[in-house]
Amino acid sequence: MEYETVIGLEVHVELNTKTKIFCSCSTAFGAKANTQICPVCAGLPGALPVLNRQVLTAAVRAGLALNCEIAERTRFDRKNYFYPDNPQNYQISQLYLPICKKGYMEFDTGEGRKKVRIHDIHMEEDAGKLYHDSEKGVSYADYNRAGVPLLEIVTEPDMRSGEEAVAFLEKLKSRLRYLGISDCRMQEGSMRADVNLSVRPAGSSEYGTRTEMKNLSSYTAVREAAAAETKRQIAILESGGSVMRETRRFDEKKKESTGMRGKEGAEDYRYFPEPDLKAVYIAKETTEKLRAQMPEFSEEKTERFCREYGLGAKDAALLCRERKMAELFEQTVSLGAEAKSVSNWLNGETLKLMAEREVADELRFTADRLYKLIKLIKDGIINNTTAKEVFENMYDDNTDPEKYVEEKGLAQSSDEDEIRELCMQVFNANPDAVSDYRNGKGRALGFLVGCVMKAGSGKVEPKTVTKVMKECLEKG
Numbered sequence: 001m002e003y004e005t006v007i008g009l010e011v012h013v014e015l016n017t018k019t020k021i022f023c024s025c026s027t028a029f030g031a032k033a034n035t036q037i038c039p040v041c042a043g044l045p046g047a048l049p050v051l052n053r054q055v056l057t058a059a060v061r062a063g064l065a066l067n068c069e070i071a072e073r074t075r076f077d078r079k080n081y082f083y084p085d086n087p088q089n090y091q092i093s094q095l096y097l098p099i100c101k102k103g104y105m106e107f108d109t110g111e112g113r114k115k116v117r118i119h120d121i122h123m124e125e126d127a128g129k130l131y132h133d134s135e136k137g138v139s140y141a142d143y144n145r146a147g148v149p150l151l152e153i154v155t156e157p158d159m160r161s162g163e164e165a166v167a168f169l170e171k172l173k174s175r176l177r178y179l180g181i182s183d184c185r186m187q188e189g190s191m192r193a194d195v196n197l198s199v200r201p202a203g204s205s206e207y208g209t210r211t212e213m214k215n216l217s218s219y220t221a222v223r224e225a226a227a228a229e230t231k232r233q234i235a236i237l238e239s240g241g242s243v244m245r246e247t248r249r250f251d252e253k254k255k256e257s258t259g260m261r262g263k264e265g266a267e268d269y270r271y272f273p274e275p276d277l278k279a280v281y282i283a284k285e286t287t288e289k290l291r292a293q294m295p296e297f298s299e300e301k302t303e304r305f306c307r308e309y310g311l312g313a314k315d316a317a318l319l320c321r322e323r324k325m326a327e328l329f330e331q332t333v334s335l336g337a338e339a340k341s342v343s344n345w346l347n348g349e350t351l352k353l354m355a356e357r358e359v360a361d362e363l364r365f366t367a368d369r370l371y372k373l374i375k376l377i378k379d380g381i382i383n384n385t386t387a388k389e390v391f392e393n394m395y396d397d398n399t400d401p402e403k404y405v406e407e408k409g410l411a412q413s414s415d416e417d418e419i420r421e422l423c424m425q426v427f428n429a430n431p432d433a434v435s436d437y438r439n440g441k442g443r444a445l446g447f448l449v450g451c452v453m454k455a456g457s458g459k460v461e462p463k464t465v466t467k468v469m470k471e472c473l474e475k476g
């Protein structure tokens with residue numbers, strides 16, 4: 001029998017607000033354990049939460065970017081459960097009146113356009129972190145992360161493979177990064193995906209029993225977990241068994257999942273409206289104002305770059321993957337640099353250095369620096385090899401290319417007398433090549449030019465060298 005995989009995602013995205021969702025503690029990453037806590041986020045009795053306005057705005061903007069309906073009245077609910085990383089013994093989340101619902105997002109897959117519906121987006125607080133020292137048999141709790149704002153984005157079961165799930169996550173990441181509300185780094189945990197998966201006979205319209213794989217932290221893990229779980233469920237069904245509704249943990253090394261616990265339903269959490277927070281009313285005008293301020297997202301931008309700057313679709317898409325890169329491109333071109341050169345420097349050397357330095361989104365150099373670098377090459381002051389050296393310094397420290405070239409004495413000489421001198425030396429050392437050229441072997445010229453470049457330690461301008469050399473040879 002043929003089977004079809006059915007996948008729905010629950011994606012947790014950490015918002016990059018300066019302070020936590022219900023108190024004014026810092027959200028900065030990497031601080032000493034338990035130094036960014038207060039009575040509210042440490043869950044002390046009697047401490048009262050106050051909603052961070054930035055979280056609300058970010059949630060509305062995310063909803064608009066995912067074509068959702070924005071609630072006019074939204075409220076928080078209390079999700080009760082005990083876990084040592086959760087100091088209140090409940091999590092403030094949303095169940096009954098989430099901020100956004102009924103949205104969708106479209107994206108391209110290898111097999112055409114795909115539309116995935118969004119069930120809802122809700123705001124909630126993150127839990128703390130536990131560290132287990134198995135040698136000492138001790139566990140430590142760090143509550144710095146408790147109360148960091150999260151958006152949970154819940155899709156309908158509209159994806160049919162791990163590939164589609166990954167394509168969805170990529171598009172989601174792109175949109176949220178363009179909004180600037182989260183950096184969505186899966187490796188660092190600022191975006192985490194739960195995969196809900198079931199299988200069913202191909203052509204069937206009923207859903208099979210689903211399992212949930214929690215906290216996948218890379219695209220590869222999503223792809224592999226989906227493949228492994230599909231296989232596992234099919235094997236159960238083929239042998240006449242039935243799939244159990246449960247939460248499973250995927251082991252990224254072994255590439256297999258193990259059962260963690262029976263899946264809880266909403267009723268197990270004894271949700272009830274959060275009594276410490278009032279309902280929030282969002283004026284229609286506020287939503288419309290935010291809608292009018294939506295950025296141009298990567299797809300539209302890519303199309304415009306092709307149209308306006310005559311770039312190829314691949315180059316344009318690469319430039320528009322990150323908003324900052326796309327903006328740097330446009331700024332540099334507006335200063336007068338040629339679009340194709342700017343695109344080459346950004347998609348070539350820049351991406352290469354980003355990968356090597358592993359600081360994916362910290363572009364330190366400014367448009368005027370890149371413009372100057374391109375101009376130095378165009379004016380024949382530096383060659384491509386030197387340009388790469390200059391670029392690397394500019395990339396790391398935003399150094400001024402003109403100053404750098406001057407200080408390091410990297411400028412190429414176009415001084416014809418100096419070049420003529422070098423030509424004579426090279427002719428004397430290579431009489432055979434000279435006579436080859438005179439006997440009509442054009443290739444000898446390239447060799448001789450190369451010798452002059454070498455004699456000038458690469459600091460003579462090649463076009464001038466060719467011009468001067470031809471004159472010398474013709475004059476005899």
Ligand SMILES: [Zn+2]
Nearest residue numbers: 023025038041
């Ligand atoms: Zn706090």
